[in-house]
Amino acid sequence: MRNDRGVVDPRVSIVIPAMNEARNLELVLPRLPQVHEVVLVDGNSVDDTVEVARRLMPNIKIVRQTRRGKGNALACGFEAATGDVIVMFDADGSADPAEIPRFVEVLMSGVDFAKGSRFCPGGGSEDITRFRSAGNRGLNAIANLMLKSRYTDLCYGYNAFWADVLDEVDLPSSTVVAMSPDTMLWGDGFEIETLLNCRITAAKLNVVEVPSVEKCRVHGVSNLNAISDGFRVLKTIFAERTRAKNIREFARDQQPIEVVVAADYLPHSISEGIA
Numbered sequence: 499m500r501n502d503r504g505v506v507d508p509r510v511s512i513v514i515p516a517m518n519e520a521r522n523l524e525l526v527l528p529r530l531p532q533v534h535e536v537v538l539v540d541g542n543s544v545d546d547t548v549e550v551a552r553r554l555m556p557n558i559k560i561v562r563q564t565r566r567g568k569g570n571a572l573a574c575g576f577e578a579a580t581g582d583v584i585v586m587f588d589a590d591g592s593a594d595p596a597e598i599p600r601f602v603e604v605l606m607s608g609v610d611f612a613k614g615s616r617f618c619p620g621g622g623s624e625d626i627t628r629f630r631s632a633g634n635r636g637l638n639a640i641a642n643l644m645l646k647s648r649y650t651d652l653c654y655g656y657n658a659f660w661a662d663v664l665d666e667v668d669l670p671s672s673t674v675v676a677m678s679p680d681t682m683l684w685g686d687g688f689e690i691e692t693l694l695n696c697r698i699t700a701a702k703l704n705v706v707e708v709p710s711v712e713k714c715r716v717h718g719v720s721n722l723n724a725i726s727d728g729f730r731v732l733k734t735i736f737a738e739r740t741r742a743k744n745i746r747e748f749a750r751d752q753q754p755i756e757v758v759v760a761a762d763y764l765p766h767s768i769s770e771g772i773a
Contacts, residue, residue: 503582503660509534510602511581511661515563515571516589517541520550521717527554529595530587538589539563539575564672567682568655569690574672576664585658591716592625593656601658601708610663610703613649613695614656620709621651637731641692644739645699649707653731655691656710659698667697689734696738 510533516523517540530536537559538551551558561578563571576584583605587593597614604612616623626634638652670685685693698705 503662505582505606508582508602508606509580510583510585510598511535511537511579512585512587512598513537513539513572513575513579514587514589515539515541515568515575516543516547516551517571518543518545518547519589519717520545520547522589522591522715523547523550523554525716526589526591526595527551527558531595531598533585533598534581535559535579537561537575537578539571539578541566541571565674565676565682565686566680567686567690568688569693570670570672570682570686572690573669573685576661576669577672579661582661583658584661584664586655588655592713594711594713597656597708597710598658604706604708605658605660607706608704609706610660611698611705612658613651613698613705613707614654614658614710615649615651615707616654616710616712617650618707618709621711623712625712625714637692637735640732641696641735644735645696645742647695647699649695651707652695653688653691654710654712656712657691657694663698663701663703666701666703667694669693684737685734687730689730692731692734693738696735696742700738700742 512530512533512535514526514536516538520543527536535557536555538548539561540548541563548560551560559578561574563574572586583602585598585601587595587598601612601614615621616626623631634651634653638649641647641652642649669690670683674683676683
């Protein structure tokens with residue numbers, strides 16, 4: 499457990515990937531709590547996403563993503579963030595800003611990664627379809643079997659973590675140039691949540707699942723494709739399992755992962771070790 503950070507009042511950076519989300523930002527940005535900084539990562543929007551963000555929040559930090567996909571947008575935002583704690587936050591209105599203090603509180607208890615979950619006790623979703631829910635359950639079961647973990651929600655993007663965790667998960671750098679404008683590197687797509695969860699587990703960091711209620715997208719249509727993105731997630735699980743085994747063999751460390759649970763939340767240990 500990492501209790502040596504010595505941070506009493508952490509600076510919080512909220513990282514928001516956005517592409518053509520101007521109408522949703524009108525509703526989302528005014529509801530955010532006061533934090534150290536808000537980083538909006540624009541995915542080459544063709545509406546007035548950036549203009550709306552600057553009008554509503556003059557001090558907002560605008561970052562242009564360097565490739566395609568949500569994963570690349572988040573990586574760009576993480577690199578630009580200067581806070582002690584980073585919160586991953588969607589621009590479509592599905593995430594409840596009132597939950598942010600809960601995530602930060604869990605991190606302050608000595609946890610490395612606060613994992614939002616719609617399916618642990620206290621969580622929920624007003625948006626997920628039966629088809630996507632079934633797919634998520636299947637992918638979740640495979641990941642737990644492969645990683646010997648106990649995640650209840652593998653593909654949810656509302657998470658928070660200490661910024662120094664990024665040194666251990668090794669996300670694709672924003673500076674790497676893709677072979678073509680349509681190319682997405684490994685981790686550039688919606689598989690980013692799964693990749694993060696797998697690498698957090700492989701790094702033997704302390705994780706707590708935080709109950710979260712997902713709202714419906716307010717305006718527009720999601721870019722998520724349940725089938726193609728589901729296959730990317732499945733591929734990620736197997737690839738990250740191989741990566742984790744290689745790391746384990748290199749380190750010769752067979753100790754199980756210990757996961758702590760904040761006292762104020764329902765106990766839910768989600769990681770035991772990597773087989």
